[in-house]
Amino acid sequence: MSQTVLLNFLTDVPEAAAIWSALTVLALVLLAVLVARPERDGAAEVDPDPVDVEAAHRADLARYADEVTVAAAGAAQTARRRREQWLAAQSEAAGAWTAYDEADAAARRLAGAGALPAPHTPHTPHEYAARERWLHHAAMTAHWRGDLTARQLADVLAHRNGWDPRRHPAEQEIVLARTIRDGRRAGWEATAERERLAWRDAELAAESARALAAEAYAAAVALRPVPTSRAPAATRVAVPAAVPGARWRPARVG
Numbered sequence: 001m002s003q004t005v006l007l008n009f010l011t012d013v014p015e016a017a018a019i020w021s022a023l024t025v026l027a028l029v030l031l032a033v034l035v036a037r038p039e040r041d042g043a044a045e046v047d048p049d050p051v052d053v054e055a056a057h058r059a060d061l062a063r064y065a066d067e068v069t070v071a072a073a074g075a076a077q078t079a080r081r082r083r084e085q086w087l088a089a090q091s092e093a094a095g096a097w098t099a100y101d102e103a104d105a106a107a108r109r110l111a112g113a114g115a116l117p118a119p120h121t122p123h124t125p126h127e128y129a130a131r132e133r134w135l136h137h138a139a140m141t142a143h144w145r146g147d148l149t150a151r152q153l154a155d156v157l158a159h160r161n162g163w164d165p166r167r168h169p170a171e172q173e174i175v176l177a178r179t180i181r182d183g184r185r186a187g188w189e190a191t192a193e194r195e196r197l198a199w200r201d202a203e204l205a206a207e208s209a210r211a212l213a214a215e216a217y218a219a220a221v222a223l224r225p226v227p228t229s230r231a232p233a234a235t236r237v238a239v240p241a242a243v244p245g246a247r248w249r250p251a252r253v254g
Contacts, residue, residue, distance in 0.1 A: 058223070065219035072212035075205070082205040086198040093195040096188035103147075103181040110174045132165035135172050147180040 139156035142148040148156070155161045162175070 061219065061222055065216070065223055068212060068219055069216045072209065072216040075209040075212045079202070079205040079209040082198070082202040086195070086202040089191070089195040089198040093188065093191040096184070096191040100181070100184040100188040103177070103184045107174075107177040107181040110177045128166055131167065131169060131172070134169045135163070135165050135176075138172065138176055142176060142180060147183060149183070152179065152183070 136157060139148060139153055143150070143153040156163045159165055165172075167175075
């Protein structure tokens with residue numbers, strides 16, 4: 001009996017020792033985890049260095065200032081080009097108006113003279129041939145000056161759309177003057193429309209250049225160093241919304 005008890009004791013003791021050893025190791029591992037976690041949590045909750053945050057902010061602001069400065073320079077160049085185009089269109093429209101005004105005065109002058117009776121000429125084939133030659137020559141001369149289009153000249157030579165070579169040259173001259181006047185008026189209206197569109201484009205380009213210039217100025221102001229005595233090191237300079245006096249727009253000549 002004593003030998004059996006001793007045998008059981010010798011058999012169970014190593015197993016118990018192994019179990020206790022395993023439990024001890026597990027407890028040590030859990031304790032190490034609990035001790036290490038607060039250190040990691042505490043390290044994650046540390047606030048970032050304000051100096052590093054401000055340096056990153058200023059680096060971003062410097063990149064933005066460079067980009068907006070380049071954009072402002074491009075917008076200013078576009079605004080100058082649009083203004084030059086508008087000035088050219090304005091000059092063209094002024095020339096077209098002068099040409100129309102001259103043609104209108106000539107048509108009125110001939111219309112007044114047309115109130116007088118036309119000179120009497122014999123109605124002979126030779127006379128009609130002379131009238132036709134006069135009309136063709138006058139029409140071709142007007143076409144070379146740019147007063148008649150190729151289609152209008154073709155109508156004259158083909159005697160279409162009211163062009164009758166049998167009329168007296170005085171009457172033909174009045175009709176021709178009115179046709180030239182109407183053509184110049186249409187040309188002036190077309191150039192006036194182009195001038196209006198060029199003015200609108202110049203206005204939009206000038207507004208875009210003004211806005212980008214204001215942004216570039218604001219970015220440059222924000223990059224200026226802030227004196228320590230006036231503001232903390234981490235204080236960010238406010239960006240102004242607009243720049244007084246920065247507006248530039250083309251002036252329409254009367």
